Amino acid sequence: MVTKIKSGALMGIDGLSVTVEVDICRGLPGFFLVGLPNAEVRESRQRVLAALRNSGVKLPPGKITVNLAPAGVRKEGASYDLAIAMGVMAARGQSMHRHCLQSGEAPLFLGELSLFGQLQPVRGLLAMVLAAAERGDRLVIVPASQAWEAGLVPGVRVVGAKNLSDVIHWWNSGEEPVMESASEKAVRYFPNSQPTSVLGLAGQPSLLKAAVVALAGRHNVLMVGPPGTGKTRLARILGASQALLEPDEALEVTRIHSAAGILAEGCLMRRRPFRAPHHTLTKAGLIGGGTNLRPGEVTLAHRGILFLDELAEFNPSVLDVLREPLEEKKITLARGGGSCIYPADFQLVAAMNPCRCGFLGSGIKPCRCTDSERRRYLSRLSGPLLDRFDLFVQVGAWEGDFLKEGNQPVVCAPASDWRQLMTTGCWPDLQRATIHCPAMKISDKAKHHLNLIRQPLGLSLRSVHSCLRVATTMARLDRSKAVEKTHVMEALEFRMENLALETLA
Ligand SMILES: [Zn+2]
Missing domain, CATH: 1.10.8.60 (Helicase, Ruva Protein; domain 3)
Structure with a gap:
């Protein structure tokens, strides 16, 4: 008997529809998996068979053939495990209880199986459920720990299950598994408080001003100054002071982070991302790609900040690929037979020393570099890249009693407006206004x-x-x-x- 079960795949940050076809026929016992599976998917054979056996399902004698359609798309990941297991169940002749299909829609199964039959979370579940909803699917069966993530998609009924036995019980009786805690089903929206202020920058008025302008307009900033003058700290303050994401932006950013497998459990992302990759970053790490088409740092920083510390230490050819996303707010990745486009609308914040020793013009220590060393150091940054920075900030030694900062911030900015802005913390609104108009x-x-x-x-x-x-x-x-x-x-x-x-x- 042949059956069809709906499932989904992840391609980069996009969800794809995959149909799992299972055929059981007489012949020498065996389990065959076809449809361009990679090594990870081929291993699901062992997982599915063990999980079915350990969930009390007697496997039929004969030859089991599983096809993952469309055959032209390379399959990776373990998200098909549950669909394959349910396909085998159905091919044994066990039809779904009529209560499962409240409005006649066929369910979509997503989840990885352990040998004991436990359902494990899968990467990029949100993208797959979003894609399914777009195609018109209305019922999804997912691991209980990810029910909240699937629940972010409007108009989709979510059944969360802890293990294969729960899903089989649901299949046979139409009774939904009971969620143990409310948090498994509920989406938590936090943190909800608006970011506070950049008060920590007392003693550096020009820096403070640049920070406020950069934040309010999401402008690209390059900070140059000797080591230990708070460039990194400023970048982190900028990251923490960004306006919260709008609901539709939050869903988009959460989808990207879910696809990258770095989503914190149980909460929709409301804070704008702050990514600070190390300077040994490769091109694929920056813009994405590789065999699995993972999103790169520019996409992970979408709608937030990409912070490049020690800018001159990055490989110049890696920095050069930043030009496209900075201009287009997206990145086009070539892959076999076509290309895919990832969003990359980020604010670039970078920091660097003025020279290799770091003390050129600092007044703290004399510079030990030769002229040619200084030139070589700066020549690592191309003119077109420098041209894309809107704000250039010279960070100097700290003045005044900066040890006190945090307790009683003293803002030395000449215009009282800046100070007012600091205390009211109204740049999230300005930022929003700038982004949208x-x-x-x-x-x-x-x-x-x-x-x-x-x-x-x-x-x-x-x-x-x-x-x-x-x-x-x-x-x-x-x-x-x-x-x-x-x-x-x-x-x-x-x-x-x-x-x-x-x-x-
Ligand atoms: Zn120097």
Whole structure:
């Protein structure tokens, strides 16, 4: 007898539909798995047979053939185990209880089996259930520990089971397994509190200002300064101060992290991601790919921050591939017979030392590098990459009584507006406003000034746009109705230092 069971597969960060066909016929006993399975999937044969046996199912004598369709797609992972086991059940002639099919829809089975029949979680479950819902599937059977994840998808009935026996019992009687704790089924939405503030930056006014502008407008920032001046700390503060994700964004980001297998259990991601990969990162690690088409750091940082510490230590050819996602907000990965597109809308925050020894122009210690060493160090960063930073921040030695910070923050910024912004912590709203509505009127004076200064500074068209974006954020922070000349001048200040670095290189 031949039966068909619905299941799903993960391709990168997207879910695919897979049909498991099982045929049992007379012949020499054996279990054959076809349909382009990889080694991991081929092993499911042993898992499924042991799980069925240990769940009290008597296997029929004869030849069992399992086909995973479509045959053209390479199958990987262990998400088909449950579907294969239920396919064998059905092929023995045991039909599903009518109560299982409340509205006539065939269920979708997802889950890995242990030898004892326990259901184990699978990577990328959310993507698979989302894809199933798009195709019109309304009933999914998943591991109990992942019922909450499947429950994030609207309009889908979720049955969570701890083991194969529960699923078989449900199949035969139509009775859903009882969830032990409410948390297995419920989705937890936390943390819900808005991020607080960047108060920890007392004593570094220019840094504080750059931090607020960068946060409010999600601008790309490059921080340059000697070691131990708080560049990494600032990046972490930026990461923690990002506005919360909107509900649809949260689902998108959660799906990506689920596909990468790094999702914290039991909660929808509300915080924007903060990714800080090490400088030994490879190209595939950065943009994704490899045989399994895993998402890279640029995709994992989607809607959040990608922090590259020690920027000049990264392999220049690895950094070069950042240009596409920075421009397009997505990354196209070539794979056999086509290409796939992953989202990569991230804010780039980078930090580096001014030279190899780290003390050039610091006033803390004299620089020990030779001229050629300095040039070689900076030449690791290409002009086009530097051009994509909107804000350039020189981080110096800490001034004032910084040991006190945290207790009684002293903000030395000249404009009281900044301080007000710090204490009200209203940049999440500004950030949201900037993300969703970038257009703002630019005053004639501001345009005129930019036109005047463009040529002598040698600003590219991209630099002009980036400058206008920063100026727009500053205008918003000032609650101004239009972008004024002062905003453009301030934005250019952050840019000038960038130009200085480029000429050095
Ligand atoms: Zn040096």
